[in-house]
Amino acid sequence: MSKTLRVNVQTGTTNYEDFKKEYREFGGRGLIAKVMNDEVNPKCDPLGKENKLLLTTGILGETPLPMGHRLSVGGKSPLTGGIKEANVGGTIATLLLQHGIKMVIIEDLPSDDKWKILVIDKSGKAELVPADEYVGLNNYALTEKLQAKYGKKVGILSIGLAGERGYRNSSVQVTDASTGHPSRAAARGGMGALLGAKRIKAVVVDEATNKATFDYANKAKYDAARKKLVDGITSRPSGFSTVGTISNVDMVGGMGLIPVKNFSGELYDSKKLKKINGDAFMAKLKKTGGKNGQPCQAGCVVRCSNTYNDSKGNYLTSGLEYETVALCGTNCMIDDLDTIAKMDRMCDDLGLDTIETGATIAVCMEAGKIPWGDKKGALKLIQEMIDGTEFGKLLGQGTAVVGKELGVKRTPAVKGQSLSGYDPRNSHIVGITYSTSPMGADHTAGVAMMPNSDQMPRQFRLSMGANMQANMATCDNLMCMFGFMGTMGDATILPGLMEGALGGEWNTAKINAIGSETLKLERAFNKAAGFTIDDDVLPSFFYDEVAPSTGAIFDLSKEDMAKAFV
Numbered sequence: 001m002s003k004t005l006r007v008n009v010q011t012g013t014t015n016y017e018d019f020k021k022e023y024r025e026f027g028g029r030g031l032i033a034k035v036m037n038d039e040v041n042p043k044c045d046p047l048g049k050e051n052k053l054l055l056t057t058g059i060l061g062e063t064p065l066p067m068g069h070r071l072s073v074g075g076k077s078p079l080t081g082g083i084k085e086a087n088v089g090g091t092i093a094t095l096l097l098q099h100g101i102k103m104v105i106i107e108d109l110p111s112d113d114k115w116k117i118l119v120i121d122k123s124g125k126a127e128l129v130p131a132d133e134y135v136g137l138n139n140y141a142l143t144e145k146l147q148a149k150y151g152k153k154v155g156i157l158s159i160g161l162a163g164e165r166g167y168r169n170s171s172v173q174v175t176d177a178s179t180g181h182p183s184r185a186a187a188r189g190g191m192g193a194l195l196g197a198k199r200i201k202a203v204v205v206d207e208a209t210n211k212a213t214f215d216y217a218n219k220a221k222y223d224a225a226r227k228k229l230v231d232g233i234t235s236r237p238s239g240f241s242t243v244g245t246i247s248n249v250d251m252v253g254g255m256g257l258i259p260v261k262n263f264s265g266e267l268y269d270s271k272k273l274k275k276i277n278g279d280a281f282m283a284k285l286k287k288t289g290g291k292n293g294q295p296c297q298a299g300c301v302v303r304c305s306n307t308y309n310d311s312k313g314n315y316l317t318s319g320l321e322y323e324t325v326a327l328c329g330t331n332c333m334i335d336d337l338d339t340i341a342k343m344d345r346m347c348d349d350l351g352l353d354t355i356e357t358g359a360t361i362a363v364c365m366e367a368g369k370i371p372w373g374d375k376k377g378a379l380k381l382i383q384e385m386i387d388g389t390e391f392g393k394l395l396g397q398g399t400a401v402v403g404k405e406l407g408v409k410r411t412p413a414v415k416g417q418s419l420s421g422y423d424p425r426n427s428h429i430v431g432i433t434y435s436t437s438p439m440g441a442d443h444t445a446g447v448a449m450m451p452n453s454d455q456m457p458r459q460f461r462l463s464m465g466a467n468m469q470a471n472m473a474t475c476d477n478l479m480c481m482f483g484f485m486g487t488m489g490d491a492t493i494l495p496g497l498m499e500g501a502l503g504g505e506w507n508t509a510k511i512n513a514i515g516s517e518t519l520k521l522e523r524a525f526n527k528a529a530g531f532t533i534d535d536d537v538l539p540s541f542f543y544d545e546v547a548p549s550t551g552a553i554f555d556l557s558k559e560d561m562a563k564a565f566v
């Protein structure tokens with residue numbers, strides 16, 4: 001029987017409850033949407049006692065579904081003021097599920113300023129223990145200390161100083177299954193600040209002595225569907241497996257989709273693109289002894305992750321991804337992988353979202369704080385956030401706040417969250433997602449790279465945008481999106497997995513309904529929190545400025561987009 005672990009930081013209690021039957025067909029993001037609607041006042045202060053920090057696992061997390069042991073971190077976002085789910089690979093979900101823990105709910109606020117660590121030991125005993133010796137540490141030093149105390153096999157979820165200080169651009173970091181470093185990030189929406197408000201510095205989960213078992217409705221059916229998924233992915237490895245997500249740089253850059261110079265819509269110089277593309281990345285790994293093709297979580301067969309070393313061959317960071325290259329690289333006119341990798345490491349260590357950070361730095365460049373392409377200047381701005389200078393504290397509040405403070409008209413954010421690695425004029429489907437997703441501007445909520453989409457019929461774009469979001473919401477209930485892509489070519493895989501694991505009859509429509517219901521719940525929460533269609537719109541410069549790369553503008557009004565979700 002799966003369990004919910006409820007932790008009250010006011011009383012210091014930890015209690016196990018049976019996982020509710022009515023939640024059984026939700027996981028990850030959908031579970032967050034359900035619980036937020038059931039238990040959290042949408043109008044609450046995100047950093048106040050009524051908000052809850054939720055850690056949830058996928059619908060099929062109890063099974064050995066490859067890429068199905070992802071962790072969703074959620075609550076009311078300190079960055080957007082709306083519902084938030086940020087998901088992450090790494091070690092934690094696998095270990096929680098070994099204990100039969102489907103979900104953790106952390107609630108209330110402590111009555112004093114004492115920091116705690118939530119420790120789940122081998123027997124499953126959950127306890128809040130004092131964290132005095134760890135306060136003030138960033139994620140790498142913290143992880144080393146915790147691994148020294150609890151052993152190398154534990155999984156660790158933690159916040160750095162960004163979360164402690166309440167930066168609204170703060171992430172929750174999780175240890176990576178391949179490297180053991182805190183390099184996996186539930187990055188978006190300021191979940192680090194929410195955990196920090198609860199005065200939880202880290203969650204440490206040990207391997208379970210008695211591993212939870214699962215009652216399959218039809219194990220043979222499940223195994224057959226799982227085999228099809230694994231065989232499909234491993235027999236035709238994508239660029240994500242053979243290189244990593246950085247393999248996207250050439251294609252996305254060539255289509256004018258990669259953000260350039262604070263979403264100017266320009267095409268990035270092709271010679272410069274070659275310095276940060278998949279080939280350059282692979283050459284760098286070869287030269288410095290880095291590695292690609294690594295799994296961030298146990299059982300992953302896509303293995304898009306990597307270890308990136310510095311020029312002397314020493315570990316610098318892991319999980320360097322396309323989005324970081326796009327936002328900290330081309331969007332800031334920085335074409336140097338070593339600098340981008342350093343930015344990635346600093347962000348992981350402090351506990352910052354690299355997407356929001358890159359967008360914030362570009363806004364500073366637009367404001368003239370530092371020149372375009374200034375590598376040292378960009379690193380210095382992150383250092384200011386680490387040092388907690390007055391300007392650093394402002395930077396930690398994210399792109400929208402910084403843009404407003406510096407008087408920058410072209411600030412790329414929706415619902416207070418920065419856009420990610422795609423210029424919306426050159427793929428309107430992403431533009432619809434940025435505008436209307438309950439998460440704020442977030443490509444993972446629905447991405448389709450469609451050149452010339454501005455030429456496509458309005459209704460087609462709108463319905464495709466809505467469908468993509470429902471599709472990705474389904475994915476976020478189940479597994480990592482790169483694994484989910486592997487289910488697309490064979491419509492029998494997902495129904496087979498669901499019927500084999502849970503029983504009943506499943507078809508594509510019923511599976512898609514999970515995502516649609518998730519979106520409905522999220523939109524209901526945001527509506528009750530006070531969001532209106534006025535919040536579902538891109539910044540005006542995407543409507544006014546033609547993208548020089550393609551001649552496209554974004555031309556879908558908020559009224560158009562509202563119709564896609566009735």
Ligand code: SF4
Nearest residue numbers: 089296300302304480
């Ligand atoms: S595909 Fe990449 S992000 Fe997804 S689980 Fe595997 S290594 Fe992690």
